[in-house]
Amino acid sequence: MQTGETSRVGSWDATGEAARAPRAGVTSVDSRGEATRNTIIEVAVRLFAEQGVLAVSNRQIGAAAGRGNTSVVGYYFANKADLVRAVMRRFMERVSVGRERRIAQLGDAPDLRGWVTCLVFPYTELLDAEGPPTWHARFIAQVLTDPGLRETAVEEATSQPIQRILDGLRECLPDLPDRVLEDRSRIASHVIVQMCAERERSLADGQPVHPPTWDEAATGLVDVLVGMWTAPVTTTED
Known part of the structure; x- marks a missing residue:
C-alpha cells in the first residue's frame, strides 16, 4: 500500500476513522432498478384487471408507470408471460405466508372446515387488507382462463x-x-377466484356488496366448499 493510501477494513479505514456512510437520498442502481420493477408490477396488475391482459401493451404499462422510456418493461421482463408470472408470484407468496400461519394454528386434529378455512381466508384477508380498490382477484380470474397464460398461473399458485x-x-x-x-x-x-373477482369488481366500481365484509364473504365461501367436498358421489355405469 502506498504512503497516504488508506485501506478499508469492514466499515472502518486504516486510520481508525469510520468510513463515510452513503449520503442521504442516494440510492444504489440496484435499489432503483428494484423500485422500477416493483412499480411496473403494481401498474401492470391494475391495467390487466381493468382492461384485460391481452389488451394492455408494454408501452401502456411503461407510460402509466411514469417512465419517460415506454420500452422500460422490456428491460425487466422478457415477455408478457414473464410479467404475468412476476405479478402472480408477488401476490401468491403473500397468500402462502397467510396459509402457513393458518396451518400452524390448526392444532393436532384439524377438521375439514379448518383446512378449507386455511385455503380461503388468507386469500380474502389479503384483498381486504390492500383495498379497496384491489386488482389481483380480477387479474387471476383472467389468466386462469387464458390458454397461453393458465399454465404459468397454476405453477405460481x-x-x-x-x-x-x-x-x-x-x-x-x-x-x-x-x-x-x-x-x-x-x-x-x-x-374462490371468480367470487372474489366479482366482489372486487363491485367494490372498485363503488357498488353495494353482500355480504358487507370480506370476512363474512370468506365464511360463506367456506360453507359452500365444505358442503361441496362432503356431497355424495354419484356413480354412473359406463
Whole structure:
C-alpha cells in the first residue's frame, strides 16, 4: 500500500476513522432498478384487471408507470408471460405466508372446515387488507382462463401450503376417490377466484356488496366448499 493510501477494513479505514456512510437520498442502481420493477408490477396488475391482459401493451404499462422510456418493461421482463408470472408470484407468496400461519394454528386434529378455512381466508384477508380498490382477484380470474397464460398461473399458485391443505382434505375425506377430490379441488379454485373477482369488481366500481365484509364473504365461501367436498358421489355405469 502506498504512503497516504488508506485501506478499508469492514466499515472502518486504516486510520481508525469510520468510513463515510452513503449520503442521504442516494440510492444504489440496484435499489432503483428494484423500485422500477416493483412499480411496473403494481401498474401492470391494475391495467390487466381493468382492461384485460391481452389488451394492455408494454408501452401502456411503461407510460402509466411514469417512465419517460415506454420500452422500460422490456428491460425487466422478457415477455408478457414473464410479467404475468412476476405479478402472480408477488401476490401468491403473500397468500402462502397467510396459509402457513393458518396451518400452524390448526392444532393436532384439524377438521375439514379448518383446512378449507386455511385455503380461503388468507386469500380474502389479503384483498381486504390492500383495498379497496384491489386488482389481483380480477387479474387471476383472467389468466386462469387464458390458454397461453393458465399454465404459468397454476405453477405460481401451487405451493407447499397448498399441497399440505390438499393432504389435509384427503385425510378428512378418506372415502372420497382421488379423482373426485382432484375434481372438487379444481372447482373450489374456480369458486374462490371468480367470487372474489366479482366482489372486487363491485367494490372498485363503488357498488353495494353482500355480504358487507370480506370476512363474512370468506365464511360463506367456506360453507359452500365444505358442503361441496362432503356431497355424495354419484356413480354412473359406463
